[in-house]
Amino acid sequence: MSDSVEVSPLLAPQADGVSIQQVSTRCGIPAVTLRAWERRYGLLSPGRTEKGHRRYSEADMARIQQIQQWLERGVPISQVSGLLAQPDTADSARYESSDGPWQEAATAAMAALESLNTRRLEQLLNGLLNDYSHALVLEQFCDPLRAQLAATPSLGGLLTVLDSVLVAKWSSRALSLAPRRRQAGWLLVPVGGALPALELAMVLNRPLWCLGANLSAGELRSVFEGLAERGGGVLWVLDRWPTAAERQQMGVASARGLAEACWGMDVSQLPLPAEVSLLTGRRQALLSELDRLQHTWSTT
Secondary structure, three states: OOOOOEOOOOOOOEOOEEOHHHHHHHHOOOHHHHHHHHHOOOOOOOEEOOOOOEEEOHHHHHHHHHHHHHHHOOOOHHHOHHHOOOOOOHHHHOOOOOOOOHHHHHHHHHHHHHOOOHHHHHHHHHHHHHHOOHHHHHHHHHHHHHHHHHOOHHHHHHHHHHHHHHHHHHHHHHHOOOOOOOEOEEEEEEEOOOHHHHHHHHHHOOOEEEOOOOOOHHHHHHHHHHHHHHOEEEEEEEOOOOOHHHHHHOOHHHHOOOEEEEEEOOOOOOOOOOOOEEOOOOHHHHHHHHHHHHHHHOOO
């Protein structure tokens, strides 16, 4: 790998703490959400530089981890403050089965879909994203809602409407993640629909490009050649079983010196070249693995 290729310093702290951008990258929480936890709910109190920039200490990072754990257990963000100082006892066990804000949001989303009120649907998404991470919104709101619609054939049209709103929503955000000039980044290549790749991009919150459509073999080769000049990796995001032609493309990026991995639907039986890493698990579980693979670019 050429020394001129810049690899993003994801976790390098400043002398007086960690910046909000670094916290966002490390924890997968949008900066706007971190600010809301501080201003609206009083959950955080980071230090400030002389110029007023937020700096988060290790104690702040530990507190953010606690907040995330409560939210994953279903506690509404508005109720987290009173629980942070409590031990994990039976008094807090009642939140294990709590629906948090998700059931109410799902009901409102169904009403918006049935009336084709896409503006209201986007407002619901924006409200949730102000308070919760992308990973949690996708896992607790988007995924169950899509599954509910997909399970009822008569609601297939509403699923198409929902997907169109989500694709538009995530596409604009994905563009902002594009790596800077000569910065290494992941190229997310969808196999099937683009939505799973876009959703993954939201959770990864790393320097990346996310293709919005399937490309032909020739088009992919051209993209890979450009990526190889900058350094980076290719992540195939599977929404369906790849065709024979698509399977032939897997491993091509590795041959050009690029890191290459595959994630999505159950691909445990998918024959992959040895150079292609098979990734499994929840979206947020990929963060550490992709960081590890990215680290290899700076050492090869």
